[in-house]
Amino acid sequence: MVNPNKMTLKNEKKIKRPLKQRIKDEWKKNALVYIILVPILAHFLVFQVIPFIYSFILTFLNYRIIGVSEFVGLRNWKQLFSDDIAWKSIWNTLLFSFYYIVPTMALGLILALVIKSGIRFTKLIKGIFFLPVVTSFVVVAGIWEWLFSGTESGFINYLLSFFGVDTQLFLSDSTQALIVLAGLSIFKVSGSTMIYYFAGLQSIPKEMYEAAKIDGASPFKSFWMITFPLLKPIHFYVLIITTIGSFQIFDSAYLLTNGGPNFSTSTIVYYLYTIGFTNLNFSYAAVLSYVLFAIILIISLIQKKYFGDDQNIY
């Protein structure tokens, strides 16, 4: 956009119009834009910017909910380095992402391909696949807990018994619990990744498949050579949101395992929640939230650098 004010400034360098005048002109021109922006910016300021800055200040304080907080310098940050559980929680979060991101993307893509394939009752099937997304997490988690109950009478254990598999502890086993939680998140989220992929599939021109068909490409080959690469912007988008989602995982640990057994499902958000709201140590919780922020920022930058280059493929 060309700014006429700028041009006048250039031409008449010496006669700089008074600030008041300039503001007035700008106001006259773009009043509506500012008016519309005010509530949004105010909201952004109050609920994002101020908490962001204030929580950073918190990390240097011994924060008291009532009364005067004292300045403690870097004490809270130092505590991070000797806190095994914090590191374990970060590690669990990484593991969780490993269990969660690729399966969610793959399942979403497969479901999208199923509904795109033109089988009968597409709408109904789409609805069924999407159902977990719109169901309350608490309800889905409750069902999951029931399915993966670690006793003989648990549903999955009952099924496994037909194959001669011993009763599994699932949520009570420190090696399995995190995987079960990841499974819950995959089940809950893949419906929405399906919708993103479905939208992406719709926008791939039909002619490409026709051309491939004429060239004698098998469906499998045309998937790998056309569909998969052309979905790149969707892959990128889904990758980013599932990654961020996986780092913010909290509810399933909160609802199903309370971080146990032996902290094996304590994720960073769950841990900072307990530090903040159970131990009332908001300053240290703020430190942890900055760690989380740093991790998400770095990963997003890496992803942008390596996967996000040519997202303007269309």
Next chain:
Amino acid sequence: MKKKSKWLMILMIAFSLILAACSDKTSSDPGKDKGEDKVDGEITVWVHPYTSDAKKEEAMWKEIIANYNKEFADVKVNIETIPWANRDQKVLTALAANNGPDVFYAIPDQMPQYADVGMLLELDKYLDDADLEGFVESSLVSTTWKDKKYGLPILQEAYTFFYNVDVVKAIGEDPANLPKTWEEFEAWAAKAKEKDFYALAYSGGGSMNGTIYPWIWQAGGGVVSEDNKVLINNADSVKAFEIVNKMYQNKYIPEDSITSTNQNELWFGGKIMAVLGSGIDVTMLKKEGKFEFAIAEPLKNKEQLTYGTTGMFVVPSNTDNPDAAAEFVKAITNAENQRIFNTVTQYIPTQEEAKDIFNSNEHMKQLSGYTQYALPGVIHPKGRAIMPFIQAEIQSMMSGEKTPKEAADAAAKKIEAELAKP
């Protein structure tokens, strides 16, 4: 066009002003004269839905407020019912914003934690000995921190074993003669296992108050004392670790006990002989009506003790109207109002004389006799912070990674580290 945008702007500004006005609550509160003797003004009381019947509770609060206003007619009391979920956050954020209640409901875990950082008002200057006379002694344990009173109890619970009478009969025992000691219970548990029942429900993912703490107290041990002495790995406490481990390894308690938060399905399915239950279980069992149940007195090993929470009302130190708030706490916990409150909510009154509300309810009457044995948990500002460590160690003991002694020692170490933190 120009005119139109001007109107739009005015509309926007008006809208944002309305929004801003909505958020400020205290400004409408007229200033309180703190020095004066006259108790007046307005107080806000945060309560929770104690039952599922909101209408009944509303009527109950009206009655209680009316009783309070008989003496303090000039105080306007606003009752706000806050959902249980995330109540801690709600209270804390409201108090931090200086926008919180003048009286709120607290549980024993919170009280010392809040009191220790100066969030609660000391009530001693409002209380004389006569005010405290009628209370059950064990109920005042949880309202006292470092010899000062920070609240008054309104309700108490006592957790004790509820037995499924069908299972008791199936293992060839007498429901009228329930186990009284650890040995007797273990003998029954072994028999139950033989007949393919679980002996006890155990929610290892839940609060330690409902799992290992009662065993620790019964063994004569402790967790941590008020003066920061760690007791969890002394010889007595380790016995509790041992019995929990034994029950798990022998499958007296279900396999998922390491992290499960409830085993209701197994219990109501008639697969478990006993649960650690309280008043709410009486209600639930009667409602379900699936089997007959019998309530035993708390087990005794070295001591006869159990867990039982205490519900209390406290006053935050930043209240605008401390006099009216403190008087309200006194009023709501007097015998008359406790009768009203506990009749509706079916909790056990903390005023001895108010227990007469259960004269016609056999089960509740029996339970209300056990509150004298009920400890309210670990009364310590870090009581809640140390719980996850103890839980984690017990979990690794149950999964066979540590012996009971090792788990107790490791828990003690972690507790010491937590206590050393500022």
